[in-house]
Structures are given as structure tokens and as C-alpha cells.
Amino acid sequence: MSNTMDGIDFAAIVDKERASKQRNWLALTAAVIISAVWVVPFYYLAISIFKTTEEYSLNHPLSLPSGLAPVVENAVTAWTHAKMGAGLWNSALYGFLGAGIAVFIAALAAYGLSRIDFKRKNLWFMLIFSGTIFPLQMYLIPLFFFYQKVGILNTHFGMVLFYSAICIPFPVLVLRNYMNGIPRDMDEAARMDGASEFTIFRRIVLPNCWGPITATFLLQFTWIWNDLLFSTVLANRAEVRSIMNALQVFQGSYSSTGPNVVLTAAVIASAPSIMMFMLLRKHFMEGMRVSGS
Amino acid sequence: MASVCLKDIVKVYGSDIAVRGINLDIPDRSFAVFVGPSGCGKSTTLRMIAGLENISHGELQVDGEVVNDLPSRDRGVAMVFQSYALYPHMTVRQNLEFSLKLEKLDHSEIERRIDEAVTVLELHPFLDRKPSQLSGGQRQRVAMGRAIVREPRVFLFDEPLSNLDAKLRNQMRVEIKRLQRRLQVTTIYVTHDQIEAMTLADFIVVMRGGNIEQTGTPIDIFEAPANLFVAGFIGSPRMNLLAGTAVEIDGQLCFSNDDFTVPLPSERFADVLSAGQEITVGFRPEDIVPEQHGIEPTRSVSVTGAVEFSEMLGNETLLFFNINQTEIISRMHQPRIVESGETLNFLFNVDRIHVFDTQSGNSVLSDQVTVG
Numbered sequence: 074m075s076n077t078m079d080g081i082d083f084a085a086i087v088d089k090e091r092a093s094k095q096r097n098w099l100a101l102t103a104a105v106i107i108s109a110v111w112v113v114p115f116y117y118l119a120i121s122i123f124k125t126t127e128e129y130s131l132n133h134p135l136s137l138p139s140g141l142a143p144v145v146e147n148a149v150t151a152w153t154h155a156k157m158g159a160g161l162w163n164s165a166l167y168g169f170l171g172a173g174i175a176v177f178i179a180a181l182a183a184y185g186l187s188r189i190d191f192k193r194k195n196l197w198f199m200l201i202f203s204g205t206i207f208p209l210q211m212y213l214i215p216l217f218f219f220y221q222k223v224g225i226l227n228t229h230f231g232m233v234l235f236y237s238a239i240c241i242p243f244p245v246l247v248l249r250n251y252m253n254g255i256p257r258d259m260d261e262a263a264r265m266d267g268a269s270e271f272t273i274f275r276r277i278v279l280p281n282c283w284g285p286i287t288a289t290f291l292l293q294f295t296w297i298w299n300d301l302l303f304s305t306v307l308a309n310r311a312e313v314r315s316i317m318n319a320l321q322v323f324q325g326s327y328s329s330t331g332p333n334v335v336l337t338a339a340v341i342a343s344a345p346s347i348m349m350f351m352l353l354r355k356h357f358m359e360g361m362r363v364s365g366s
Numbered sequence: 367m368a369s370v371c372l373k374d375i376v377k378v379y380g381s382d383i384a385v386r387g388i389n390l391d392i393p394d395r396s397f398a399v400f401v402g403p404s405g406c407g408k409s410t411t412l413r414m415i416a417g418l419e420n421i422s423h424g425e426l427q428v429d430g431e432v433v434n435d436l437p438s439r440d441r442g443v444a445m446v447f448q449s450y451a452l453y454p455h456m457t458v459r460q461n462l463e464f465s466l467k468l469e470k471l472d473h474s475e476i477e478r479r480i481d482e483a484v485t486v487l488e489l490h491p492f493l494d495r496k497p498s499q500l501s502g503g504q505r506q507r508v509a510m511g512r513a514i515v516r517e518p519r520v521f522l523f524d525e526p527l528s529n530l531d532a533k534l535r536n537q538m539r540v541e542i543k544r545l546q547r548r549l550q551v552t553t554i555y556v557t558h559d560q561i562e563a564m565t566l567a568d569f570i571v572v573m574r575g576g577n578i579e580q581t582g583t584p585i586d587i588f589e590a591p592a593n594l595f596v597a598g599f600i601g602s603p604r605m606n607l608l609a610g611t612a613v614e615i616d617g618q619l620c621f622s623n624d625d626f627t628v629p630l631p632s633e634r635f636a637d638v639l640s641a642g643q644e645i646t647v648g649f650r651p652e653d654i655v656p657e658q659h660g661i662e663p664t665r666s667v668s669v670t671g672a673v674e675f676s677e678m679l680g681n682e683t684l685l686f687f688n689i690n691q692t693e694i695i696s697r698m699h700q701p702r703i704v705e706s707g708e709t710l711n712f713l714f715n716v717d718r719i720h721v722f723d724t725q726s727g728n729s730v731l732s733d734q735v736t737v738g
């Protein structure tokens with residue numbers, strides 16, 4: 074058998090490939106324009122925090138700042154004005170405890186749903202899952218009156234309780250699917266090795282779920298951190314106020330602080346959740362992958 | 367070290383019966399192999415012994431003690447899974463330690479057991495690796511190590527070698543046998559593979575449809591299959607079967623159908639067969655010898671056949687020919703290319719004939735063989 078390839082015009086094939094590549098510049102231009110539009114708000118944010126209120130009002134909003142120094146004063150004004158220290162502390166408390174408790178309970182539920190045989194398993198699952206299909210605002214009014222009656226309005230406890238509860242269903246969905254993909258042989262081997270149900274959960278199944286656990290934790294943490302509606306209604310006192318709620322002080326006193334201060338406050342307020350993402354990025358991406366190990 | 371005894375064991379899934387009343391005695395230190403077609407209940411039976419499935423009915427004894435309601439960790443059984451089921455997030459050492467730490471053994475005892483298993487299985491270089499960093503054969507050895515360190519009374523294997531390539535499988539098979547000899551632990555082993563069954567087993571349990579078809583030593587099962595199913599299932603290529611009638615010709619009991627007549631040795635069959643009975647006879651491929659191509663049997667019937675096609679396997683050649691509509695396979699112990707259409711005389715070894723009652727499917731000698 075010979076290995077020559079007579080009759081195939083390689084030069085023509087190469088040209089054709091190149092031509093099809095060149096047509097891509099159109100798509101590229103479109104992509105650049107679209108990304109530019111998308112980037113404008115971030116640009117606006119980035120330049121505004123370096124302007125004084127005066128500078129901001131005199132020049133075009135998209136013009137470059139004359140220096141970097143004003144950011145410090147902006148930050149100090151924002152911090153003291155909105156009592157951001159307390160707000161950040163409260164939000165961290167709600168975020169870590171709320172998302173943490175929710176994901177832990179969700180993991181337990183997901184384990185049960187994927188591993189333990191009991192009657193009407195699907196019904197239970199749908200019941201939990203139904204928590205995510207109604208608009209959340211629906212819970213607002215009844216919850217307010219209930220909290221008022223029980224006396225946990227404006228308390229840390231009440232907020233953590235609410236956030237934990239509301240954040241359970243979604244991780245259950247994700248973790249149940251993920252755990253279904255972890256081979257049953259592995260738990261059976263552990264059971265024969267003498268592990269109790271809880272040991273199997275903690276030592277065998279959980280360690281293989283870190284990806285989706287951090288991913289859902291991060292998502293729920295960010296949701297809690299950014300929540301304005303529930304924190305406004307259920308915890309409006311300064312001691313229990315969340316950071317997003319705290320930012321609202323700028324609404325009423327617009328005259329005394331310019332948009333540059335408000336934007337600086339917004340940047341400070343969103344920094345922690347961005348940092349969390351950076352820290353857990355690796356696990357997060359892992360959790361987004363479809364299959365188990 | 368323990369005997370295992372199954373009494374009327376039944377497993378029901380919903381309304382499906384997976385295991386239909388199994389009785390089996392597995393003596394201490396012996397190696398039992400379950401074989402049978404897919405879905406016949408081998409794994410289910412093994413899993414009931416392991417304590418991974420409830421026993422619907424019947425009694426399971428380990429060393430004379432009823433263990434039906436004992437959780438598997440208290441039964442003193444250890445299992446090697448087909449998928450190995452290693453813990454992916456733990457190193458090899460942690461995999462081996464897991465059960466021992468749960469048992470709260472002291473440090474020195476844990477070290478001793480791990481050291482022993484690691485030495486036997488030559489796992490030293492891999493102790494700090496994760497399972498994903500091991501080859502298939504190495505994972506297999508870790509899975510066995512995990513069973514060994516527990517020092518169980520009974521080893522259970524569910525098709526442990528089926529994920530390995532042929533060469534490694536042969537190697538591990540020998541290793542498993544050597545290990546069992548050395549450790550002297552009662553072993554129950556499930557497989558599809560006839561070679562594994564024949565070479566590993568002290569006795570083979572042939573199952574079909576949730577029942578035991580035959581129990582016996584490999585040689586028993588091969589030489590004296592209790593029924594048509596076992597005859598067809600064990601042996602590769604399968605036994606050649608021909609249906610017909612028992613007739614008497616000149617005072618000699620014979621098997622006969624339209625195309626083929628063969629005398630039945632009276633010392634074996636005179637007492638158990640009567641003329642007119644519908645019977646099926648069987649010849650293993652190696653008992654049909656092409657004339658002048660092997661050791662010719664002392665008593666034989668010759669049939670002339672045109673070879674339809676042949677398979678040269680290197681150390682032997684399989685010849686396919688027809689007697690009327692029935693395809694017959696002959697094993698020629700000489701590797702040589704045989705052209706299609708070549709006509710040969712085939713000598714059917716009369717002394718090695720198997721005779722079954724067509725209606726019941728049972729061997730006519732069935733009271734002389736062990737039937738489960």
C-alpha cells in the first residue's frame with residue numbers, strides 16, 4: 074500500500090480555511106462594540122469614586138477625574154454617614170450564618186433524598202422545591218406580621234432564621250442531583266466498613282461534594298448580601314441593619330452627598346462578595362461542572 | 367474463618383422474585399464461585415450475604431449463627447466491588463485505614479494490619495496516592511487490601527476482574543487464588559467468566575432464574591452436568607446437543623434420530639434408560655475428533671461431514687459442520703487452516719457421551735451427580 078495522496082490539492086484547502094477565518098472579523102467587531110456598551114457602567118463607577126462632589130457636578134459624568142486623592146474622603150464620608158461598619162458586620166453575619174446553615178441543611182436533605190429509601194420521596198422533594206417557584210415577595214407581608222407577633226422583628230436571630238430558610242430549596246435541588254451521580258457502591262463499601270449513616274454522609278459523601286457546596290454557598294451568600302427588600306422590612310434598626318439597607322440613607326439626603334460618595338459606598342459594599350468569589354473561585358468552577366468525580 | 371449456610375433464601379423486589387429459595391452450604395475455608403447468565407440473581411444473593419439487601423425469607427448463618435438481622439459490619443464479611451468503590455478523596459492509606467479507625471483499633475494494630483496487606487499486595491509505592499492516580503490493576507489491589515485489613519470471616523467478590531484487560535485479569539486471578547490459599551478465608555466469588563469459575567473454585571454454584579441448577583466441583587460440573595442448561599452453559603465452545611430417541615438395536619441400547627445413531631455404553635445407561643424414551647445426547651467439541659487429526663477415541667462413531675468454516679485459534683482449530691440442520695463444533699488439537707468444504711471423518715467419542723431426558727432436561731444419570 075502506498076501512502077501518497079495524489080489528487081488532493083492541499084494549497085486550496087489551506088486557502089479555504091484561511092478565508093473562513095477572515096470572515097470572522099465582522100463578528101469580532103460586533104463583539105467589541107457590544108462589550109464596550111457593557112463596560113460603560115463599570116467605567117462610570119470606576120472614575121466617579123475618584124471625583125469630589127464639585128468636580129462631579131461641573132464636568133461631564135464620563136470625563137476622567139483630575140486626580141486619585143478624593144477617593145479617601147469619599148470613602149470616609151460614606152463610611153461614617155451610612156454607619157457602614159455595623160452594616161458590613163451584620164451582612165457578614167447574615168451571609169455566613171444564613172448561607173452556611175442553609176447549605177448544610179440542604180446537604181442533609183439532599184443526602185436523604187438521594188440515599189435513603191422512604192415513601193413518597195418525590196412528593197417531599199417537590200414540596201421543598203416548591204419553595205423556589207413562587208415569587209419571594211409573596212412571603213413578605215405574612216412574615217412581617219408573624220415576626221412582629223413572635224417578637225423577632227429587628228433581631229439578628231430573626232434575620233438569620235429567615236435567610237437560612239429561604240436559601241434551602243435551591244441547594245437541595247443542586248446537591249440532590251449531584252449526589253445522585255455519586256456511585257452507591259461507595260456508600261455500600263463504607264457501610265460494610267462499619268460506617269453509620271451519618272459517618273457516610275460526613276466522611277464519604279460530603280467530601281465529594283465540595284464543588285457544588287461552595288458554589289451554592291457562594292450564590293446564596295451573594296443573594297443574602299445583596300438582598301434589600303427583606304432586610305428593609307424585617308430589620309430596619311441601625312443595630313441590625315444590613316449593608317444594603319444601610320446604603321439607603323443616601324436616598325433621603327441626596328443634597329448633602331453627591332453621587333460620587335454613593336458610588337464609593339456601593340463599591341465598598343460589594344467588595345466582600347466579590348472577594349468571596351475570588352477566594353472560592355476554584356471550587357465554584359468545579360461545582361459548575363456537570364458530572365461528579 | 368467461618369462456614370456460610372443459606373437456608374431457603376428468597377429475595378423479592380416488589381412483586382418480582384429475584385432469588386427463589388436457595389439452599390447452600392459453604393464449608394469453612396472453601397472457595398465458592400457463583401456463575402450463571404445475567405440477571406439470574408448472583409449479585410442479589412451475594413448482597414444479601416453482605417448485608418446490603420434485606421433477606422425476604424429464609425435463614426443466613428455464618429459459623430452457625432443466624433445473621434439475618436445483623437448489620438453488615440457485625441457479620442465479619444468484607445466485599446470487593448466490581449467498580450472497586452474506592453473513596454476518591456482519600457489516599458490509598460486512608461482507604462485502607464477507614465474501617466480500622468471506625469472500629470477504633472489501636473494505632474499499632476492498625477499499622478500491623480496495613481503493613482501486612484500492603485506487603486502482600488505490593489502497594490508500598492502507592493500509599494500516598496489518590497485512587498485517581500492509580501492504574502486499573504492497582505485500584506483492584508487497593509480494593510482487595512481494603513477487604514484484607516478487616517480480617518473478615520468471609521470474603522465476597524462481585525465480578526472483581528471484569529474491568530481489567532485480559533492479561534491483567536489472568537494475573538489477578540492467580541493472585542486472588544494465591545491470596546485465598548494463604549489467608550484461608552472462606553470466599554464467595556461471583557463471575558461471568560468460565561475460566562475464573564473453573565480455576566478458582568473449590569466448588570461452583572450454577573444459577574439460573576433465581577434458582578441453583580447445580581452445585582459441584584469444577585470437574586463434576588464439567589464432566590457430569592446435571593441438566594441441559596448446565597451442559598450448555600459450562601464449557602466453551604458449548605456442548606453439541608442432538609435430540610432423538612433411545613432405541614434398541616440388536617440388544618444394544620442406542621441413541622437415534624433421522625441422521626445419526628450412536629450406541630450408548632450399557633455399563634452406564636442400561637439401568638437408567640428404556641427404549642422409546644425421548645433423549646438428548648451431548649458431545650463436547652473435544653470429544654468429536656477429526657480422523658487423523660488427534661488422539662482417536664477407542665470407541666467411537668464416525669460421521670462424515672463437510673467443514674462449513676473453521677476458526678484457527680493458534681493452539682487449536684475449531685471446525686464447524688452440520689448434521690442435517692444442527693451445527694456441530696469439533697475441536698481439532700492441531701492448528702492448521704482447514705478450507706471450507708473440506709470433507710473429514712469425525713469420530714464421536716462414545717465413552718464421553720452425555721445423555722439427558724429431553725422432557726425434563728435432567729441428566730439421566732442425575733441421581734449420580736450432585737444437584738443443588
Ligand SMILES: Nc1ncnc2c1ncn2[C@@H]1O[C@H](COP(=O)(O)OP(=O)(O)OP(=O)(O)O)[C@@H](O)[C@H]1O
Pocket residue numbers: 379382383384402403404405406407408409410411558
Ligand atoms: N434493586 C432492585 N430492584 C428491583 N429488581 C432488582 C433490583 N436488583 C436486582 N433486581 C432484579 O433481580 C434479578 C437478579 O439481579 P442480579 O443483580 O442478582 O443479577 P446477576 O445475576 O448479578 O446479573 P449480572 O450477571 O448481570 O450481574 C434481576 O432480574 C434484576 O432485574
Ligand SMILES: [Mg+2]
Pocket residue numbers: 408409410
Ligand atoms: Mg451482578
